[in-house]
Amino acid sequence: xxxxxxxxxxxxxxxxxxxxxxxxxxxxxxxxxxxxxxxxxxxxxxxxxxxxxxxxxxxxxxxxxxxxxxxxxxxxxxxxxxxxxxxxxxxxxxxxx
Numbered sequence: 001x002x003x004x005x006x007x008x009x010x011x012x013x014x015x016x017x018x019x020x021x022x023x024x025x026x027x028x029x030x031x032x033x034x035x036x037x038x039x040x041x042x043x044x045x046x047x048x049x050x051x052x053x054x055x056x057x058x059x060x061x062x063x064x065x066x067x068x069x070x071x072x073x074x075x076x077x078x079x080x081x082x083x084x085x086x087x088x089x090x091x092x093x094x095x096x097x
Contacts, residue, residue, distance in 0.1 A: 002045045003074070007083045011070075014086040015043060018068065033066070037086070040065045041072075044081045046076040 015037065023030035040063065044050070051063040054071070063070040071085040 002079075003048050003079045004046055004078075005041060005083065006080055008085070015096050018088075019095060036049065037065050037068070037070075041083060044072065048072075048081045061082065061095040 015034065016085075019030040019034050022033050028076050044063070049061075052058050052064050053062045060071050062076065063072065067089050069087050069089050070083060071087070073082045073084060075082055
């Protein structure tokens with residue numbers, strides 16, 4: 001059974017801010033980034049447990065897409081993958097959750 005993908009407002013904002021930053025150099029690159037990112041996120045619908053937890057004591061998982069980390073939670077009861085944040089991999093993303 002496929003899981004629904006849902007985005008927290010912070011995650012949506014993160015994605016648009018990243019795309020805006022990339023578009024300063026190239027609108028096409030920003031569009032490709034968003035397309036690739038969304039495609040990778042949508043793949044979680046079929047395999048939400050594919051990526052590791054960031055900490056064994058927390059439910060957050062991380063998926064790396066290019067230079068960015070997608071933080072998400074699998075809500076098994078509702079069959080939903082909730083995208084929490086999208087942050088640059090060089091940032092300390094532990095403080096974003």
